[in-house]
Each structure stands twice: as C-alpha cells, then as structure tokens.
Amino acid sequence: MVSGTTILLAGMLLTLVGLFWALPWGADRRRVPGWILVASGLVMMASLIPAFGGFLARSVLWGMTLVTLGSAVAMITSVRPLYSALWFGMTVLGTAGLILYHGAEFVSMALIVVYIGAILVVFLFLIMLDEPRGQAGFNRRSWEPFIASLAGVVLIGLVSGSCLEGLRPQDGENEAAPTAVSSGEKDASGLVPTRTTELGQELFGSFPLAVEALGLLLMLALIGATVIIARPLEPLLDLRSWETPGMPSLVEWLP
Amino acid sequence: MSENALLIQQLWVGACLFGLGLVGFLSRRNLILMFLSVELMLQGVSLSFVSWGRFHGQLQGQVFALFVMAVAAAEAAVALALVLNLVRARYGLDVLKVQHLREDGLGEIPREVEEEEIPSPPPPSWPRLPRVGRAPVIPEEVLEYRPSV
Numbered sequence: 001m002v003s004g005t006t007i008l009l010a011g012m013l014l015t016l017v018g019l020f021w022a023l024p025w026g027a028d029r030r031r032v033p034g035w036i037l038v039a040s041g042l043v044m045m046a047s048l049i050p051a052f053g054g055f056l057a058r059s060v061l062w063g064m065t066l067v068t069l070g071s072a073v074a075m076i077t078s079v080r081p082l083y084s085a086l087w088f089g090m091t092v093l094g095t096a097g098l099i100l101y102h103g104a105e106f107v108s109m110a111l112i113v114v115y116i117g118a119i120l121v122v123f124l125f126l127i128m129l130d131e132p133r134g135q136a137g138f139n140r141r142s143w144e145p146f147i148a149s150l151a152g153v154v155l156i157g158l159v160s161g162s163c164l165e166g167l168r169p170q171d172g173e174n175e176a177a178p179t180a181v182s183s184g185e186k187d188a189s190g191l192v193p194t195r196t197t198e199l200g201q202e203l204f205g206s207f208p209l210a211v212e213a214l215g216l217l218l219m220l221a222l223i224g225a226t227v228i229i230a231r232p233l234e235p236l237l238d239l240r241s242w243e244t245p246g247m248p249s250l251v252e253w254l255p
Numbered sequence: 256m257s258e259n260a261l262l263i264q265q266l267w268v269g270a271c272l273f274g275l276g277l278v279g280f281l282s283r284r285n286l287i288l289m290f291l292s293v294e295l296m297l298q299g300v301s302l303s304f305v306s307w308g309r310f311h312g313q314l315q316g317q318v319f320a321l322f323v324m325a326v327a328a329a330e331a332a333v334a335l336a337l338v339l340n341l342v343r344a345r346y347g348l349d350v351l352k353v354q355h356l357r358e359d360g361l362g363e364i365p366r367e368v369e370e371e372e373i374p375s376p377p378p379p380s381w382p383r384l385p386r387v388g389r390a391p392v393i394p395e396e397v398l399e400y401r402p403s404v
Contacts (some may be wrong), residue, residue, distance in 0.1 A: 023282050049267060052260035060260075065268050072272055072295055076279030080384065081287055081348075088291045093274070095298045098268065102309040104317045107324075111301070114324050119294060119331040123287050128340050128347045138349040142282040143364075151279035159270035163263050202314040203321070214325045225336035235380035 004048050004164065012157040014041030019149035022077040023142040031077060038073050045156070048164055060103060066092030079140055081127050089116045106196045258310060265306035272299030286341070286348045290334050297327050 046065075051058065071090035078084040092115045096108040097202025142148070191197050203211060272295055279292030300321040308316020338348070346352050349367045385391040 019278055023278075046264075046267065048370075049264045051259040052257050052264060065264075068268065068272060069271055069275070072275040073294065074290060076275055076283065076288075081285050084288055088295065091298060092296060094394065095272070095302055098265065098302055099305045099320070102265075102305050104305050104320070107301075107317045107320050110321065110324060112316075114328055115294065115298075122331055122335050123291060126335060126342075126348075127287050129342050133297060136349070138284040138351065141284065143284050143351075145282050148278045148281035151281060152274040155277060156274035158271050160267050163266045163270070189366060199314050200318055203318050206315075207318055210322065212284070214322060218325060218329050218332075225332045228333070228336035229339055231385045 005161075007044055007048055008157060008161060008164070011041045011044030014044060015156070016040075016041075016149050016153040018074075019035065019077075019153065020145050022073070023145040023149065024077065024079050024140050025145050034077070035073065039070075042069060045160055048160075063097070063102070064094050064097040081139060082124070085120060085124055085127060085239050089120050092116050092120075103195055104197050131225075216250050261332060262306055262310045266303055269299040269303035269306070272296070272302065274299075286338055286350050289350065290331070297323055329374055352395075 014037050018039075018041055020034070022031045022034025024031075046062075052061075052203040068091055071094060072085045075084045075087035078087060092111060096111045099111065101218045156162060190243060273348045276295030276297075276299065279295065280289050283289055283292065302324050304320045304323070306316070308314060308319075316318040341353065342348070353363055354363055354366075
C-alpha cells in the first residue's frame with residue numbers, strides 16, 4: 001500500500017514536469033503532453049482528499065474544481081495574452097461557483113462583476129493597447145520556467161501536505177451547516193433575513209471602519225491613477241492669436 | 256467528517272490556485288499576464304477565506320473576501336495607470352525592457368538572445384473590388400464556367 005506522502009510527492013513531480021513542459025518556451029513546442037502531465041499530477045494529489053458528502057455534492061464540487069484549475073493552467077501556459085485573459089475569466093467563474101456552494105451568494109456575484117466586469121475589461125484594453133506587429137517573442141517565451149514551476153509546485157505540495165496531515169478528518173466532527181435561510185418572515189428590523197442581509201449586517205455592524213477605509217482606499221487609488229496618467233493639457237485657446245497691436249496684451253494680463 | 260473533508264478540498268483548490276498564480280507570475284514576461292497571475296493568487300486566497308468562514312459558521316470569511324476584492328480593484332486601477340505610462344513611453348508590455356528600473360546591484364537579464372519577432376501569418380487575400388461604376392476585369396478562365404460574375 002503506497003503511503004500518502006509518496007502519492008503526494010509523485011503528484012508534485014508530475015505537476016512540476018508538466019508545468020515545465022507546458023510553459024511557453026521555445027518556438028512551437030508541442031505542449032499537450034505537458035497539460036496531460038499537469039492534469040495527472042493534480043488528480044494524483046486530489047485523490048488523497050477524503051470524500052465529503054454524497055455523489056451530487058462531490059460531482060458538483062469536483063466539476064467546478066476541474067473548470068477552475070484547468071482554466072488556471074490554460075491561463076498561465078497560453079501563448080496569446082488575449083486567450084490568457086479569457087481563461088482568467090473562466091477561472092473566476094469557477095471560483096464563483098465554488099464560493100456559491102458555500103452559501104456566499106453576494107460574494108460570488110460580486111466576484112464575477114468586479115473581476116470579469118471591471119478588472120478583466122481593463123486588462124483587455126491594456127492588451128489591445130500594445131499590439132505587436134507580429135506574435136511577439138516575449139509572449140512565446142517564459143522566464144526561468146523550471147524555477148518558477150518548482151516554486152509553485154513546492155508551495156502547493158506544502159499546503160496540501162499540511163492540509164491533509166493537520167486537518168485529518170476526525171470522527172464525530174460537527175456537521176455544521178451554513179447559515180440557513182429562514183422562512184420569509186421579517187425580523188425586528190423589518191428585513192427578511194437572507195444570507196445577503198446577514199452579510200450586510202455583519203459587514204456594517206462589525207466592520208464599519210474597515211468599510212470606510214476601503215472606500216477611502218478606492219478613492220485614493222482613483223485619484224492616484226488619474227495623477228499618474230495625466231499630462232498637462234494643451235491650452236484650449238491660443239490667446240496670442242487674439243492680440244492686436246496697441247491694445248493691452250492678454251497674455252501678460254493673465255496670472 | 257463531511258465538513259472537515261470539504262474544508263480540506265477547498266483549501267487544496269485555493270492552494271493550487273495560489274501556486275499556479277505564483278508560477279505564472281514568476282515565469283511570464285508580459286506585464287498583463289503577470290498582473291492576471293496576481294489576481295489568480297487573490298482568487299485562491301478568497302476561496303480559502305470563504306471556506307474557513309463556512310467551516311467556523313461565521314460570515315467574517317466572506318467579509319474579508321469582499322475586502323480582498325476591493326483591494327484588487329484598486330490595484331487594477333493603479334496597474335492601468337502604470338502600464339499606460341509605459342506604453343506611452345514606447346516601452347511596450349515586455350517587462351524585460353524596463354530592467355533599468357530594478358534595484359542596483361542586480362545583474363542584467365539578457366534579452367537580445369530571446370528576442371525574436373515571429374512574423375504574423377499573411378493576411379487572408381481579400382478580393383480586389385473595382386471602383387464603383389466600372390466593370391471589373393474578369394479572367395478568361397472564370398468566364399468559362401461563370402457566364403456572369
């Protein structure tokens with residue numbers, strides 16, 4: 001019987017080799033074997049995770065996990081930055097689905113709106129700005145792929161190992177369900193208590209200072225971005241063209 | 256056991272997202288891809304926060320995930336401004352072109368060896384249309400099988 005540590009190490013090794021193969025390095029190298037190796041390595045590591053719940057729960061969650069991690073691998077190994085951005089959108093959708101399973105409806109919707117609707121659109125504009133005339137070399141080559149893959153895989157292996165060893169599933173663990181949605185009766189404050197209202201009450205009841213600080217941070221980021229981008233404007237009117245000889249000069253009159 | 260195992264699975268997915276984002280950040284040379292890899296790391300962290308919140312039966316995990324999202328949005332705004340400035344200064348999106356902004360004492364990463372512009376494939380041959388009002392010049396062989404073009 002192979003021990004869990006051996007399976008974990010084998011999975012890490014497969015993922016390492018697969019990532020090194022799949023990262024863009026060199027001209028037109030076939031990267032499908034790399035993706036297959038990464039998939040098999042991740043599946044090997046995932047096989048150590050104990051079962052949680054029934055068939056429906058497991059299939060939903062592992063399906064979402066497949067979408068998320070597959071899109072993440074496709075994002076970091078894609079040669080074209082536009083495709084990487086779209087794969088990032090798919091990863092966000094997968095993460096939103098996983099978060100939705102935990103009953104965090106507002107967070108998952110906010111994730112989609114903010115990440116895909118705002119951040120991804122901004123980055124798409126930036127990708128469109130610098131359009132190289134050909135397929136630029138710097139998109140087709142990665143930078144120290146072995147060290148990068150080693151760092152990532154070691155991190156994944158360490159966290160997986162600590163998860164699997166430290167949080168060993170014990171008998172008699174509490175079957176705590178997420179905060180249940182009550183019937184549609186209003187409580188004392190006149191709101192129908194849903195998960196979102198409870199989140200709002202938690203957010204603004206326990207963390208009002210943090211929320212205000214976040215708003216201030218966003219405003220400062222906006223102002224800072226404007227200051228960084230701004231360049232002095234051309235004057236709207238060229239007042240020198242209005243000057244007539246003999247009359248007081250408009251340009252000299254201005255402060 | 257169910258909740259514990261669910262937590263383990265979600266934490267593993269969050270760790271994988273974080274590790275893959277780390278790989279992407281360290282290995283790619285395109286500035287936009289580096290930023291997207293950082294956002295991928297933040298996704299993993301958000302997932303970990305929410306799953307810990309569910310495990311403890313509290314909402315503070317989701318609250319912190321919202322905080323992470325707000326900080327990510329602010330970071331994207333500043334990243335937009337910085338990259339716009341770089342593009343304006345004709346540096347482009349290659350991060351190795353702005354190596355002179357690094358700290359002193361670090362060696363220079365060779366760039367000219369790896370730089371090769373692969374020419375884009377030739378554009379598809381669009382049909383050449385004559386000017387409006389003029390009869391097109393039709394080759395003989397086309398007229399054989401198409402009496403009217």
